[in-house]
Amino acid sequence: MNDTVSFGYQQVDPAEKTRRVGGVFSNVARRYDVMNDAMSGGMHRLWKNRFVRRVKPRAGEDILDMAGGTGDIAFRMADLGASVTVADINPDMLAVGMERAADRAQTGLVWTEQNAETLSFDAAMFDAYTIAFGIRNVTDIPAALAEAHRVLRYGGRFFCLEFSTTLWPGFGEIYDAYSHKLVPQLGKWIADDEDSYRYLVESIRRFPDMARFEAMIAEAGFVRTKVEPMLGGLVAIHSGWKV
Template sequence: MTRRGTDASMARDTHFGFESVREDEKQGKVDAVFDRVARRYDLMNDMMSGGLHRLWKDAMIAWLNPPRGGAGWSVLDVAGGTGDIAFRIAEAAPAAEITVLDINPNMLDVGAARAEKRGLADRLTFVEGNAEDTGLPASSFDAYTIAFGIRNVTHIDLALKEAYRVLKPGGRFLCLEFSQVEMPMLDKIYDLYSFNAIPAMGRIVAGDADSYRYLVESIRRFPDRETFADMIREVGFERVQWRALSGGITVLHSGWRI
């Protein structure tokens, strides 16, 4: 696993949810959150979204449209430790070569165990690594997917540059992430639910309200869809598009390395 060290005297402030923290401290705090929630992560996703996260992930795979008979087609799924996206790709594209990269070993352990139960262990490669610097060869993947992970990266711009670097010319970047709800009334209902019900669920189901409070706060800190689309363009991606799902609760972002 590769992480960037930052000299303490030059460390800048960033955000961990709504909390202001030093830039060189954020990754450790994020790691601690996912260490605590790994075993209950998918259960909590079901509870927090009412099962909608499954439909959002299905929509992601439908837009990715992996080639069903494309032997040698390779995809890197980043921050995908529990395997949800990788399993869907494996089902849609039986010949695909799938690498799952996550910075958190506990999440990877969950994904590897699930892959074993599904009979997919020989088709998926699980790698511990940082989205900002994967250590993987340049121009080596046909597609790069990341679902609900990029907002937890300390330097989003570096993660996007790394996505561009590891993709082959003609490769596809596809990101599913929470966004700001823009429908009148739904935004207020969503805020009430997010800041009250979700931490309470975390306390009851996982014994951990603070981690789920962070997950909610991190959504509110993430750039809006137009700003994020501009960030994708700035690192070199072309034909950048986005699709809002469920009233803008989540957004799919797409770009191509041409």
């Protein structure tokens, strides 16, 4: 890793980024889903549904859902019969997910506090690894991708849902104006936290574009990598296989 990494538009020590990102998600945990609805006009639910359809979870499969604290992806996959382990570095996000699972009477999920860069699981434990809107907040992304590859069984699949850079002419400028000016204000009005949502917007801008991130997935050892852009690439589903 470099001596410094990006925290939004700032360069900070890697340990400092991990600490700051933890603070962001502790701050927003209780209002996370409400803010997602407000920021995306509810479209994040459609993106997640599409993502899970691409994963194709099946009964009898073991799936690791990384950075899945609130349970959004895990609930969808468990409803299709998969055995899901929900992992997140942030205990406050996990607490929200466990409360939501109790409200839904959703049993059978495993909840565990994990750092994506240094997972505690043995090698070749899972049939699929999913991460939705979480990889850009990881301090050492190549390390996290290597860990995803390690814990997958041969024939296992990696799926990532993440924001990227739209290629639609004109739309990028409109979205930039919206995200930089309105999203922090929404954070202030709804979650009483303008700074955290300013960071989340900035983290999207600093994330690698679709081609570069696909190359990073391949560099981690995955094959048959693929990118499925939505809204011209504003959001993308990345995938790869361990063979």
